[in-house]
Amino acid sequence: DVVMTQSPLSLPVTLGQPASISCRSSQSLLYSDGNTHLSWFHQRPGQSPRRLIYKVSNRDSGVPDRFIGSGSGTDFTLNISRVEAEDVGLYYCMQGAYWPYTFGQGTRLEIK
Amino acid sequence: EVQLVESGGGSVQPGGSLRLSCVASGFSFSNYWMHWVRQAPGKGLVCVSRINGDGSNMNYVDSVKGRFTISRDNAKKMVYLEMNSLRVEDTAMYFCARDSSWSIDYWGQGILVTVSS
Numbered sequence: 001d002v003v004m005t006q007s008p009l010s011l012p013v014t015l016g017q018p019a020s021i022s023c024r025s026s027q028s029l030l031y032s033d034g035n036t037h038l039s040w041f042h043q044r045p046g047q048s049p050r051r052l053i054y055k056v057s058n059r060d061s062g063v064p065d066r067f068i069g070s071g072s073g074t075d076f077t078l079n080i081s082r083v084e085a086e087d088v089g090l091y092y093c094m095q096g097a098y099w100p101y102t103f104g105q106g107t108r109l110e111i112k
Numbered sequence: 113e114v115q116l117v118e119s120g121g122g123s124v125q126p127g128g129s130l131r132l133s134c135v136a137s138g139f140s141f142s143n144y145w146m147h148w149v150r151q152a153p154g155k156g157l158v159c160v161s162r163i164n165g166d167g168s169n170m171n172y173v174d175s176v177k178g179r180f181t182i183s184r185d186n187a188k189k190m191v192y193l194e195m196n197s198l199r200v201e202d203t204a205m206y207f208c209a210r211d212s213s214w215s216i217d218y219w220g221q222g223i224l225v226t227v228s229s
Contacts, residue, residue: 001173001174031214035213035214037213037214037215039215039216041157041216048207048219048220048221048222049157049207049219050219051215051216051217054212054213054215054217055213055215060217092156092157094157094215094216096211096214096215096216097214099159099162099171100158100159100171100173101147101159101162101214101216102159103156103157103158103159104156105156106156106157
């Protein structure tokens with residue numbers, strides 16, 4: 001299975017400051033269709049995950065533009081330009097290029 | 113509006129069986145692969161199984177192969193997960209989820225499965 005490794009696992013951030021989460025895959029996520037199938041999700045306590053980003057850098061409808069996905073191949077990053085209180089929770093990267101789809105361990109974002 | 117609603121969870125002893133159901137609405141159900149994803153208490157997310165639109169192709173994660181069976185009824189807009197020979201380590205919240213171009217775009221609210229003696 002493709003191993004997804006996130007860092008850091010804990011991310012304390014001051015309100016209004018930027019945040020960055022790294023995600024690395026054990027194999028290239030460039031698929032035969034020419035797309036790179038890396039997604040980002042946000043999960044608040046007691047809720048199901050919500051997708052923020054798909055195919056590395058495409059924001060889902062309703063996702064604020066402060067969330068920016070980037071990367072290629074095996075190295076990916078989720079940047080939050082200015083953290084707001086509603087951004088707390090767990091962030092997961094996920095690869096969909098190979099079955100089984102696999103997730104990173106999760107990064108817990110908290111407000112300092 | 114896309115909605116996915118799971119049911120059928122509960123508590124069961126090791127070795128027992130459960131059948132999870134998920135009813136979909138708000139989209140053309142038969143056009144989409146569907147997944148079951150689980151999350152053990154305090155742990156991360158694991159894709160357990162998926163099924164294609166017409167139900168002819170199913171995939172499983174190694175840890176559930178031979179024990180779990182995914183199926184669907186497109187007329188009823190339902191997807192199922194039959195879970196047999198349950199183990200303590202199968203204890204988790206199980207989410208029904210929709211696949212969209214090798215990603216997951218919608219999730220249900222989840223249903224809890226507890227395997228304990």
